[in-house]
Amino acid sequence: KTSADGLAPRFIASYKATPNLTLNAQASQGFRLGGINDPLNTPLCTSQDLATFSGRDSWDNETAWNYELGGKSTFMGGRASLNLSAFYMDIRDLQMIVTAGSCSSRLVFNTPKAMSAGAEIELTAAPNKFFDFAVSGTFNQAELRSTLTSTDSTGAVTVVSGIEDGNRLPSVPELQVAAAVTFHKPL
Numbered sequence: 001k002t003s004a005d006g007l008a009p010r011f012i013a014s015y016k017a018t019p020n021l022t023l024n025a026q027a028s029q030g031f032r033l034g035g036i037n038d039p040l041n042t043p044l045c046t047s048q049d050l051a052t053f054s055g056r057d058s059w060d061n062e063t064a065w066n067y068e069l070g071g072k073s074t075f076m077g078g079r080a081s082l083n084l085s086a087f088y089m090d091i092r093d094l095q096m097i098v099t100a101g102s103c104s105s106r107l108v109f110n111t112p113k114a115m116s117a118g119a120e121i122e123l124t125a126a127p128n129k130f131f132d133f134a135v136s137g138t139f140n141q142a143e144l145r146s147t148l149t150s151t152d153s154t155g156a157v158t159v160v161s162g163i164e165d166g167n168r169l170p171s172v173p174e175l176q177v178a179a180a181v182t183f184h185k186p187l
Helices: 047-053
Strands: 010-018 021-030 060-074 080-099 106-127 131-144 147-151 158-159 177-184
Touching: 047 147
Parallel strands: none
Antiparallel strands: 010 021, 021 060, 060 080, 080 106, 106 131, 131 177, 147 158
């Protein structure tokens, strides 16, 4: 059984500096509900893997505070826009899926601390009635800030599934770029 309750607050401030420039700031909190792990396939587990992966019947809620600063501007008579933002996310109890070694099982572990910080830029324009284009890019430095270890029967300490302070968060690209061009022609 698992349950959660609480608030997910969001605070936004916006300032229209000029008719073509708006500055904004945001702080928000979010969470992902915890859950229950499937039982380990214990007949397949080595003693080391049993020591590392047993006793993890459930995982906790993940929480994150996100802070953003940005600006939105228009130019070319409103036919173009440039948006910039910077962000920092403080993540607690990050939910990470790990393969339980020889046990032929997958579990969700909570990593106590992680962070994500970066910047985004987006440029759009419609220079004439036939063409629209957009270019965007994101730089994201996302890393673990905790290390999960396991100690075997001989006292040897190992890092569990690469969950080590300073490692990049899996499946979070450091750089993303996208571009689109649209041609409009009446038939």
